[in-house]
Amino acid sequence: MSSRSRLVAHRALSYGDRTALTSGRKTMVQKLDDAQRSALLARFPQWTHDPVRDAITRQFRFDDFAQAFGFMASVAIVAEKLDHHPEWSNVYNRVDVLLTTHDANGLSERDAKLAEAIEALL
């Protein structure tokens, strides 16, 4: 098998897996109501509510770039597993994270799950 065929086969498999993993998630995700949003913020006091985006944000600081990027790599793996991804940026030892659910146009239970998983990495 040529290296090009292997690449294409790998890609096809990846897409197949992804379809299988996500095909059970066609239901609309519900935006949190006010009580649920308050509960979320009480549960994660280090996170700040962004009312414009209906998102939660947190800034993480590490000793250096290697630690910051290691953290991002760990979050990326969890995010991919949850099929829920952060909006973020990194400058040297700093990582700015914003969580919101694009499919709901605001916070949902998925953001709570991802925030919980991120906190568990620290």
Ligand SMILES: C[C@H](O)[C@H](O)[C@H]1CNC2=NC(N)=NC(=O)C2=N1
């Ligand atoms: C098709 C796939 O399930 C969706 O696009 C997922 C991927 N990751 C996501 N991440 C975030 N933050 N919000 C979403 O609505 C979202 N949707």
